[in-house]
Amino acid sequence: MTVTERQMMAGHDIPSGENIDAIACVTDAPSMARGACPSLSAPMITGDGLLVRLRPTTPGLTIGQFRALAQAAERHGNGLIEITARGNLQLRGMTAENMPGLAADITHAGIIPETGVTIETLPLSGLDPLEIADARKLATLLRQQIAALDPQPALAPKLTIIIDAGGRLNLDAISADIRLRAARTADNSTVWVLAIGGTAQTSRPLASLSPEQSIPAIIELLKTLALIGPHARGRDLDVGSLRMAYRSPDVSVLGIAGRHVSPIGIHPLGSDHLALGLSPSFGQIHAKALLSFLAIAEDAGASEIRTAPEHAILVLGLDVQAAGTVQLAAADRGFRTRADDPSNHVDVCAGAGACASAFYATKSAAADLLDLAPALLDGSLTVHLSGCRKGCAHPGNSAVTIVGAPMGYGVVVNGSASSEPVAYIGKEELKSALAEMNRLVRNNKVAGESTKECLTRLGTDAIVTALRQG
């Protein structure tokens, strides 16, 4: 393939369709800083209109608030509601004219979107008996202290802090600039492990701190980041000098990544309380289906819904029997209800038919993937189907990403939708390429090996060869 052909396939010289740099704001909204998250005041233009991302200030929404949100999504947008990989809410398909109405309805419902530095805590924080410390209290204190800084530090728009106090679920797979994670010491006291950049596994631990030391330490890191520049991220900090400053003993023992627990399923919270975890199929549900689900959940006793990572929601207030009823009703309305559902490991954006930027119908491709390449979906890796290079469904890296291009599909290995593909597939070749990928894994996986380990051992060249055979 010539360079020109590769560019054509990748859409580098095609003016129509969006790419990762095409994020823009509506003209009558305040300017959205480059790379900032789309908000009510600065929505993002996508192929199906304006997109708003919401993270309410409260841990969850009442059923009434969720209903109001669904009604607003239908009244002012195209009715599609998404739960993102980080557990944010997204509403799609608005126009500049109906943004004020949407904002008014959201305010009227008592939903207050969070602003400022993103501070994430576990979705069951405050309810989970396995939680080591009160992460929400720490997050509130941190927010107050950041707000009190004068001058306010100029920080990167997407800068994220995770405060993880342990518990049934964890945020290990989510990357953050600054990560604070609670741990118990041998004498049963609580320490907070401070780390920077990456997921729990890839972040670099700096120090083990007492609860009192934690907030001042984060404030200092924020000031240091501001000094580096307004786009500085956790990865830009100098780990060596920070470790020396903290004089923590052996930081190599501080990296603690927990066991992954899917938010989907029933999570006991002690003394008859539970959380029912569900995920809208491929992270997206229409307001009509959601309203129908909410009516059944409310009748069954649900009182609150919290959003969670991995495109999930957690329904609270149900007893065991009611949870079973709601689970069945959810399955009928397009929710995934099982943690071992192979489709939990496929990230899919709105795609053709819902988004004008899409080069292919991602949801029917997802059905083909489930049908033709089950060996890929053993749960050890995620396949990302992205209609274009923007990568709305999963901004980070995935083991395999199939990204739409003007003449077909690009295949990215261990990268994001905007990364350079290792191979291209023609428009008619996706099904056979998926079947070849399935054959590659099935014929080469050794006993005890996961699909991820198998593909890592075989290497990118073997994947490209299989795709070409397809």
Ligand code: SF4
């Ligand atoms: S990634 Fe998908 S939903 Fe996002 S703009 Fe591209 S095609 Fe549309």
